[in-house]
Structure formats: C-alpha cells, structure tokens
Amino acid sequence: MISEAFIPAVASLGSVALTLGLIIFYVSKKFHVEEDPMVTILNDTLPGVNCGACGYPSCGQFAEVLVETKDSSMTCPVGGTDLAEKLGDTLGITMAEPKPITAVVLCQGDNDTARETAEYLGIQDCWAATQTYVGPKQCRYSCVGLGSCIAFCDFGAMRLENGLIIIDKDRCTGCEACIPACPTGVIVMQEKKAERYVIACNSHDKGAATKKACDAGCIACQKCVKVCDDDAIVIENFLAKIIQEKCTSCGKCIEVCPTKVNCILLEEDLKEAKQKKAS
Amino acid sequence: MNEALNIFTRGFVKENPVTKMLLGLCPVLAVTTTAINGLGMGLATTFVLLGSNVVIALASKAIPSTVRIPSFILVIATFVTIVDLLIQAFSPELNQSLGIFIPLIVVNCMILGRAEAFASRNGLWYSIIDAIGMGLGFTFALLLLSIFREVLGAGTIFNIPLVGEDASTILVFALPPGAFAGLGLIIAGLNSLEKKMGDKK
Amino acid sequence: MRPITILTIVGILSASLLAVVEDLTREPIAIAKEQMKRKAIEQIFPFPFDSLRTVTTEQTTFYEAYNQDNAIEGIAVETSTEEGYSGLIEILLGVSPDQKILGYKVLFHRETPGLGDKIDKPKFKEQFKGRTLENTNWKVKKDGGDIDELTAATISSKAVANAVVKGLEFIKEQYPKSSAE
Amino acid sequence: MNELSGLLLVIVSAIFVNNVVFARFLGICPYLGVSRKLDTALGMGFAVTFVMTIATAIGYVLHYGILVPFKIEFMQTIMFILVIASLVQLVEIVLKKVSKSLYNSLGIFLPLITTNCAILGVALIAIQEDYSFVTSVVFAFFSAMGFILAILLFAGIREKLEEADVPKPFKNVPIGFISAAILSLAFMGFSGLVK
C-alpha cells in the first residue's frame, strides 16, 4: 500500500520542517526581545477611542504608562468605574474611580431667546463666524450655534437644536474634546449628578445689556443669591455662579429667577422650565 | 442551539468574509467569470475550511505558540493539496479553469483567520458550524459576483445562454475591471440594503 | 525543543497523508487527463468512435480514432500559428480519412474577447466543414479567397485558416495514400 | 542579447501587462487593506518585495532540488507555504531585534504577508512558466515592483478620496473597488505589449 512517493515525501517535508523549526528556534532565542504582555492586555481592555481625556495622546500610551508606574490615581473617564475595576484587577492594585463628569453648555440663548445681529453668510462654522464679527447672536458670550463642536465629540453626545447646542448627558463621557473646539468657551465640565443646578449663562455684560441681547440671560439681579440658604451662589462680573460643593439642590433659586430659565441643567427640567415660562 | 444558529448565519451578511471582512479576495475576483467556477471555488474553499477547522479545533492545545502559524499553515496546505488532487481526478474541467487559484486557497486569509480566531479557541462542534457558515457565506458571495459577471459579461448563466450568439454583451464584466467593479457594486448595494433594514428597525 | 518536535511531527503527518492521497488519486488523474483529451476529440468528430491512438511526432501530436472494426474513422491533429492578433493560436483539427475537415476546436488563444475570440464560435467554424486542401482557396474573402472573415477580426480569421492549412498539410504528409484516393 | 531582451519582456510583463494586482488578481487583500495611507502602502510594498524575491528563489531551489528529483511535485504547495511562513517569521524576529525603527515601520505588515497570495502565487507562476533561476528571481522582483506601483497609485487615490464627497454607500471599500476597476481598465491599454 505504501507508494513510492511516500518515503521521499515524508522525509523531505519532515526534514524541511525540522530545519526551519531549528532555525526559527535558534534565531528566536538569539534575537529575543523582552516585551511586557501586560500592555497588550490593558490596551485591549481600554475603550480604544484615543480621545485623550486621560491626559495621554492614546489609549496605548495610557496603558504603557500605567504598566510602568502602576499609578493608581490614573483614570480613564470614558471607561468609568467598571473599567477602573477591571484595570485594577489586571494589575492587582486598586484604581481610583474617575468622577463621572459631563459637559455643560452655559447658554440658553436659542433662536427664540437670543436676539440676532446681521445675517451671517460666511463659512458656517462657529470659529469662522466669531473670527468675522461678534457672531450671529448679539450676545458675544453665547453659543454661536453653528455646531463646530459636534464633530469633535467621539460619542455622538452633541446636537444642535434651534440654534443651541444640547448635550446628551447619558452619552457624554466627559472627555473634554469639545472644550477647545468652542470659540466662545461656553462649554464647561461639571460633575455628573442626578440633580444639579447651574447658571446656564455665560454673559458678563451688565444686566441691561444682557437683557437687550437675550431673554434667557443672567441679569445679575442678586435675587438668587439672597434666596439661597446655603450661600452657594455668588455673582462675579455680572454673572451668577453656583458653587457646586455648597449647592444642596433645593431649587429655590429657580423659583425667584426673573428670567426663569437660567438655572437648569437636567434636560427634562429644561423643557419643564420652558413650559413654565411660557405659561 | 441558538448560539450555533447564530454562528452559522453570521457568515452570510453580518460577518460575510468577502463583503464585510474583505478576506480571500483574490479567488473571489479571479475565478468569478462564470457561476460554475464561482460555485466550484466556493465549495472547494469550504471543504478546506471545514477540514482545517476540525483538525485545528482538535489539535490546537498541543501546538506551542511559537510554531502555531507554520503548523496551522501546514494543516491547511495539506487539505488544499488534497482538494487539488481530488479536483484534478474528478473534475478536470474545473481544474483547468480554476488553475493556480486552487493551490492559492492555502493563503486565503479567511482560512488562517478562522483557524486563529475561532477554531483554536472553540470546541469541535462550534468550529464545524463556523466553518460551514463561513464557507457558505464565502460561496454565496462568490456566486453572487459570478452570476452578475456571467450574465452581463457573457450573456449566460451557468453556461446556459440568455441571449443570442450575436448579441453584444458588456464584455468588461468578464474581464478584470468587471470583477473589481462588480464586487464594489455588490458591497455598496449590501451597505445600503443593510442601512435600509436598520432604518426600518 | 518541543516546538520543533511538534512542527516536525505535523510536517510528517501531513506528508504521509498527502502521499497516501496522491497514491490514491494518481490513477484517476491520469484517466481524467486522458478523458479530457478524448472529450475534446469527441467534440470535433460528429460520430462516436471506439478507440484512440496517440501518435507523437517531432512536430506535433495527432490522434487516430478507430471504430469497432479497427478501421480509421478520423484523425485529429494539434496545429498552431503565431499569426493571431495577439500571437499564438492552437487548434485541434479533425479530418476524415479522406482528408476532409470534420471540425476543429480552439485549444488556446489570446485574441480580443468580442472580436477575435469568435474563431471558437460555431458560426465561424461551420464554414470549414468538408473543405480540403485542394477544394478551397485558403484566403479570406477580402483577399479573394473562400473563407468568410469575421468582421473586424480579419487577422484572427487568417490565422485560423493558416493553422488549418498547416494541419492539413501535415496530415497529407503522414497519410499520402489516403488523399490520393 | 536575446537573453537580455527576454528579461526585458519579463520585466515589462510583470510590471505592466500582467500586473499582479490588476491582471493576475494576486495580493488583493493587502492591496485593499493597507492602502489607506501612502506611507503604510509603501512599507507594505517593500516588505512584499523582500519576501517575494527570496521566497521565489528558495522555492526554485526546493522545486528543482527536491521535488522534481523525488517526483513529489504534488508537495509543491505545502513546501512553498512552509518556507514562506517560516521566512516571514524569521524576518520578523530578526527585524525586531536588529532595527526597531524598521520593525515599527514594516513589522505590522509582516504577518499579513504570510497570507498574501501574491507571494505564493508568484513563486508558483515562476515554476509554471519554466523560468530559469535568474529569470524567476527577476520576475519575482519586478512582480513586486508591479505590486508597489499598483498599491502606491491606489493609496494616492484613496488619500485623495478621503476628502471627497463620496455617496454614503460607496464610502471606503466600494469606491476603492471602483477605483481599482478603473485602474485595471486603464492598465488594459498595455495588453498586447508582450505577445
């Protein structure tokens, strides 16, 4: 049954395989390069979006540094608590948990509330508009409303509605990519909380000027400062600001605010407040 | 069982080796001038995939990582050579038209990919299903493209004439450019189909 | 050392398996090759034949087809020309014992699809049936001959005619008697 | 002289007329996969050139030194691929140690080359066409040049298309195929150059 080709076939392939095996074995010993497999493992665990929120240019870099330093205070905001746990498990240390933060747009000046300047016909981009003049809205602190920031969000958390950017808190990972994208600096980062109050206005104009430019702006009337039992509101440069550490989310400030809509963050609340104002 | 069904079906559209993962493209483009060729190539590849998946699922534990790739390749090459010999023996016409692309099944990255990514990590049963699913998905893509090209380029389907001998067919589709264009169109078509389906859901 | 052993073992196993399969398929492959040839010849002969004899000469290979009574029914000869539009054209030419053409089959060509490749289409091939070296002016109609050229592929048509003539001449050399009859 | 002009024909044929990608359909996966950026495309091209030339040379020696004398030509595929796979692995190991920078630029392509059918294909074609040793090596090298030409042109086009307003369903891969189709259409102009 054994054919005449059997012996040469087996012998030749066997010997070629053996030779090559030997060579590879020898060479891989001789040219061995040490590499930390941990980096690869961590890299696989990380989200891989390279957003830079951790302070490193890429997830890979983050992994490398983390393996090297085993610095438990390094955090990846995007991955959140789950990821911190996983990373900690892999490395055998307890990682600090990133505080969940979210972007907040400090402006309520949409197409209905903010008054217009001259019509803008240049390149439809917030930077291009502000580089040309104050922008299509009279308030020069406002969200310009041309949506330049949207493209910078890797998580699809931003959308433009009626000339104003809305941030979807559930999607926002706090990666901060949108902040440098905005020419008026109207986006800030805040801790994610179930209920949170923020003065959503960015205008440092005096009250009268603000009022002239926008129905929703903070006119620095001091009412909220007076009503707040926790001293959580201060007025700086004609703009009220809530000190998050002190704020107990009592909601009194909303009640007294004459422009009614400028203290809200939760999106549902925002709609409610608008209805309230309308009624 | 559900899991098995899932493994089996994903090779067709969602993870189709050709249109989605872009693996094993050379035979796809080269041999799809007629539907029969496409079918033959698809089935031959499926056979190799099945064989190698089975062997590798069984033997992967015994193979150390340094020589994993050469060993896998040896297994695959063995099956390819077997297929080659069988085709030569039992379908010499197919052998003639598939030509060099039969030995080249060895380097069809789909097969090594499956061996690496699936068979070496999963049990025998799932590996078999995966092989059949992927193989048929591959065959499906080949068939789609080859029918497209045969109808437009030669005016026949499975060698059965659709138009008269003198009618002008669009010859380009029988030639290399037609292969590229045809596959491009099919992928674009599947893309928009998928999007439409997604929109509906 | 384990990796090397394993690789070698895999190699040896593969080789053994292959050797066995090769052994098993050697016969069928040889038969299949023979059959391919026979099929090709069957295609150009309008009749069934019983056995086939292959003759290899210095210039080319030809085949004699015999019926049950061991009488020659047809001769098939491989002939070729370099004068196609894209060079080489190989055909298998079948003639009857009285050296009339029975038909031919194109074995190899690189002519333009849609133009020159029509030399393998029945419509063009039909006209060769029954022709002999003597009863035909082997030029294309354009040049005053008898062969209907393909539109826009005169060169391919001429080339085929040339190859056919070459084949016929060869057969005439091999079987000087039968043509004299 | 005749030898030389024969080689010249092999070269022209390998680069233009029977371009591995456009006419022979070999190495399409890396052609599509590694052609997003010019730099990486070039890296892939160099890696392919290196492996293709050496693999064809070794293949030639194996074929005429072992397979033919022992009448085991059916072992061709398995022998060749074993050689290619090992070769690739060797190159990778050595590169990693010897030149980190070269490894970084070429390294990621090397594993891909094992399953690049152009390598095996060219080695097999060289045997099929009965080329001499020198011709085989020249053929392999210039086939690789043909591959580089193809992948460079393609990468250039794809980089340009990044900026283009391509309809959604055609983005990326499909438009890549359409471009490849037009490229191979254009390369058909070379047909008949080598009879």
Added chain:
Amino acid sequence: MKTFKTGGIHPPESKFTENTPVELMPVPKELAISLNQHLGKPAKPVVKAGSEVKKGELIGEADGFISANVHASTSGKVKSVKPHPHPGGHYAMTVFITPDGQDEWAEGLNTDPVDWHGFSKEDIIGKIKNAGIVGMGGAGFPTNVKLAPPPDKKIDTIILNGAECEPFLTADHRLMLESPEEIVEGLNIITSLFGGEARAYIGIESNKKDAIETLTSHASSKGIEVVSLKTKYPQGAEKQLINAITGRTIEPGELPFDKGCLVQNIATAVAVYEAVCKNKPLVDRVVTVSGLEIGKPKNIRALVGTSFRDISLFCGNLKESTNQIISGGPMMGKAVYTLDVPIIKTTSGMLFINNVGIEKARERTCIRCGKCVDVCPQGLAPWLLANVAQLREFDEIQLLGLANCTECGSCTYVCPSKRELVHWIKYAKALVNNRQKRKSA
C-alpha cells in the same frame, strides 16, 4: 513702470470719487472713540464718565511697548466708557464724548508749523509717540515703534505707499493731490531719522497720473524718487511694494527692516509732519465714502470716533437696497453689522453696496483650475490651504505657509468655484492661534 514678481489681479477700479475734493465733515452729536485703534494692546482709559475734555487731550494711554495713545477728537464731556462695537467686528472699550460744539484744541496743540530740522531723533520719535500715530495704511502698527528699529538693522530704503490699489478707495489719492508739501515734509522727517544714506521713494499706481505729476514736481529737488507702479492689486501691500521698487523679497518670517526697508502710508507721513511740526495728535483722517448704495459718494475728513451712521447721513444717506456696509476697501475690508460702529485711525474707506453675489454664492467644489495659485502674490497654494483648513489639519497647514498669507483676497476674487479661500485661511489662522495659546497656557 515697476511691479512685483508673482501673481496679482486687476479687479474693476471703480474709483468714483477720484475727482471729488476732500470735504470737511462737521462735528457729530456724539463720538465713540475706541481705545483699540491700533495693533497691539488697547490703550488704558485715563478719563471717566463726566470728565471734561479738550480737543487733542489724552483720553487713552499707550499700554505697553506696542500700543498707542488715543486723544479726544473734539472738546466736550465724557459720557461713558464701555465696550462698544468696533469696525473690526468685535467689542472694544470705547470712550463716548458728547461734543460741546466748540471743537476747541487743548493748550499747545495744533500750533503754527515750526521748523523740525533742529529736533533730535528722540524728540521726533517722542512727538510721534505722544501724538498716537499709527500706520494709516490699514494695519495700524504704532509708527514710533516702526521708526525705531533695532540698532543692528540698517534701513537704507524708505518707501511711501501711495499705491492705493484697492478698488473704490481714493483717500490717499486726494491727499496726494491736496497736501503734497506735507507728504514730502513728512517723508523728509522720516528719512532724517536714518542718516544721510537712506533713499526715499514714493510708489504710486499708474492710474493716478495727476498724483504722480504733483508729487514729482514737489519732490524733484529733495532726493525723493517718485515711482510709477503698474496698476495691479495688491501693489500697495508692503511685501509686494518693496519687491516692485527695490527688487528685494521679504522672505517668510522676515520683517521689512530685515531687508533694510521701511514702508509708510501717505497719510501716515502727513500725520508725522503734523505731529512733529504742529504738535497735532492724530484725531481725524480722510475717508472715502463710496459704493453704489450711498447717496453722494465723497472723500471726507472726519473725526476719529464718528459713527458710520453719521457719515452715511452726511453723504446723502444710504439706499434701502444696501445689504452690506464695508469698513475699508472691497478686497481687505470688513463687513460691519451695525451702523453704530465708529471710524478709527485706520479706516480709509467705507462702502455701501448691494452685494447680490453673496445671496446666491455658495461655495462649490474646487475644480483644480489653479487660478488661485497663479494670482497669489505670496506664491502659496490657496486651494490646498483651504482644503487642509477644512479638514482641520492644523499642523499640516502651518507647514504649507499659512503664516505667509497676507490675506489679500486675490485668490477668492478669481476662484470660479466661488470658494471662500481667504476666509478658510483666516479661519485656520484663528484656530492655530487658539491652539498655540492653549498650549502655552
């Protein structure tokens, strides 16, 4: 006739007002004097609401090395100091003055001319600095700084820029016809700062034949050469002007003094003369008011701080169909969004137009015609810059010579696809700047 080497265009000249003598505009009811009328840091206000001021009195003090003094343009009472729209498009701190109607100069200012030949260099520069003189050709670079280059830079060529290459504008043209003596004296003062070797030129485009003649006759005896320049935009741009007259090329990253040159606008020369010889601060300037939508196009001499509204009323009011008002020329100017903006020291023109083009112009895709490359005087590839800006690849765009673009607008002018090329370039500059700021912060 001389001209610069690369690029350039020739848009329709539309100089409607070239034969209209300069008319003096009366003091308006209110003046809004911006404290940011120059390149560099805005001036610090030194008056408060309620202060009484005389004409020419300091109201804003130069704040830093590159900054300039600002003076009251008329006598009256300071109404308020607050941010106000600026012709640059943004807000700037602005001093509002309610004129008392006397238009009374403060003590010792605007005296009869004295001979400057005895003054020391420091004196002259000091007077120029005190007078708050800035480049009136457009950029508003403080003149005293420009006139005192680092000691290692030898200035051998001084050029007065009378090109006025922008369509519509005729302010410099009229000034050259009406005040040739002052111009020549101003130039002499400037030249004297650089010793005897410096050559002085006045470059004028060939479409202002009368100005060339007038100045030639006034300058002939004084070692000043009047150069006739081909009428081609942007002949008046500093780098192009230097190239046309001296053949030298200011390389990217260089300033004119690196090639021994100094360029000053015609009006700046007059201001220098007045500051040095008459002790007159820069409080007014000649402005061309033109365009098809203004009742009576004119050249006017107006006080710094006069609002666009007042000027439009003075010039026969604007038509209903006006849809754009431009501060400056049509090639480099800025569209203003309110008539409240005041003119500043660098406002050379004011156009009232009905730009039908902008209504329907939408950017189309580049057809790679290469026209923008042909006309770019700086030898850039505007289409590429715009493409890269659109892709937001700001590292890449800097390597393509972003900083060399003078924003002359020639590329946008010629583009058949109506692409906003300069705007994309400006956009990229804004973002690159911002990034650098963030990086250094």
Added chain:
Amino acid sequence: MESVNLKVSNAPFVRSKDSIESVMYNVALALAPATVMSVYLFGMRALVLTVVCILSCIAFEWLMDKARNKPNSCLDGSALVTGLLLALNVPANLPLWMVVTGSFIAIVATKHVFGGLGYNVFNPALVARVFLLISFPAAMTSWPMPAPFSFDMMVDMETGASPLGILKTDGVQAALASLSLMDGFYGTMTGSLGETSALALLAGAVWLWYKKYITMYIPLTIMGSVFLFTGLFHLIDPGTYASPAFHMVTGGLILGAFFMATDMVTSPLSIRGQLLFGLGCGLLTAVIRLWGGYPEGISFAILIMNSFVPLIDRWDLNDRKAENKKKPEKP
C-alpha cells in the same frame, strides 16, 4: 434707514465674473468647430449621436443630484462638456444604446460615485470611452467612411479601419497609402467624430489658450514627446515605424492632448506636475501605439496618468512643506 437688512460675509466683497459655468461653456464653444466638422463629415447621424450623448449626460447628472440630495448642477456645463467629448470620441455609427451606456459610465460611475464635479480622479469621458472600447470592440473599431454632406442615418454605412488601425494590422506602407497628411490635417479620414480634423480642434484649442482657460504645458509636452519618441524609431527603422508627422495627425492625439488631458479636475496643478503628466501621457501613448495591442493609446495613457495625479500632488505638497520647514518662522 434702520430697515436695511445687513449681511455679514468675508472679504473680498467683489468677485471675478469667472465661474464654473463660464469655464465649461467656453470649452464647449471651443469644441464647436470640431463638432461642426464632424457633422459635415459624417452627416446627420453624427448630430443625432452628439445630441443624445449630451442630453443623456445631463439627464444622468440631474438624476444623480436628485439621488444624492445635492443642489441641482446639471446645467453647470460640466456634464455638457463630458457628453460632447464622449460623443467626439466614438465612431459615428455607434448604436445609441451604447452611447447612453457610455454616458452612464461617465457621469454616474466615474463622476458622482467619486463625489461629483471636482472630486473625480479619472476623466469621465475617457473612462466611458475605454469602457465602450473594451466592452464593444467590434462596434468601437469599425469606423464609417467620411461622406461629406450625407444626411442618411448610416444604417449600412461602409466602414473601414482607422489609419492607426491599418498601421497596426497592415504595416506602414498600407497606412501611408490610406491617407495623405493633408487629409489628416483637414480631417477627411476615418475615425471617431472629433478626432479627424486637426485643424478644427487646434482652432478651438488656441482660442481656449488665448482666453487662459487652458495652459499649453500639458498639450505641448504630449505632442512633443510623441513626436520625439515616434521620430526616434522612425529614424531607426522607417520600414516598421511610421513617421512622427503621421502620428501627429492621426487618431485622438490632438483631441486628447488639448481637450482631455487638460481637464483640470484630473490633471496636476503645478507646472512641473503638468510637464511630468504630459511627458507620461506622451510616452505611454507612443509605446502603446508602437508595440501595444491597441492601435491608439492616448485614452489609456491619460487614464493611467490620471491615477498618478494624487502622487504628483503629494510630491508638490511635500516640497512646499519642506520649503517652509527650511525657513524657520520668526515670532
């Protein structure tokens, strides 16, 4: 006065009158002499073919704009030019359904799939022509004989090979016998609609050049390199290789060099790029004509060089960058 509605945009506020439309319609106008000549030579059928080709191109353009939700651009003239050039590139007796197929390939598969005007990498009319040539070689290579002032529709027109076809199949003598150079220059020879009359084409090209819509870098390098290359081989062996003058006036060389290689969308922007592009087109054309399977090579040559354009652009870009890197920027 406050009722004025101000609009803010960016400088410059004046724009030149040039537009895509003006460029394209001028090209069409420049092609008018050749079109008229083709109708004179090939009669009504040529006119019908041209009209069908243009209309189908415009229709496909309209359809694609609709399908892609883009502003309507079917009348911007680029589809017109593409259609006209495609018509000038095919034989007068080509079946109309093939013509429409060609328009489809040009506008849909080569232009819009790549993103529309300005984004296409390959010359639409040429891709369509090559597609037709390879798909329908018989129809695309049997040229009707010129029959001045004939108004029939060419149902059974006498057809013949083009001079270059004869050169390829029957050699130099036959080719020269078939045509005098003057015929070639005036255009009374077989060929596609627009490639016959060198005179008419050159007239249009000179006008375009005078109006600065095209530059001469590309056409002249193409003509020059074909001339030199074919001339060299003619000198070596006049028996096998036709004279350069013959090559100049036959085939689509002039049409290709002056009207198709100059398509700005698909050619390089820099002068040196254009010279390189022209050289490449010229050499490839000559090589294909002298030794290739196809009698004419200009279409393939231009398409192949089209694919080099991104690389040439990249070369320019890198040089620009290198130049700027050399000069350190001062603050």
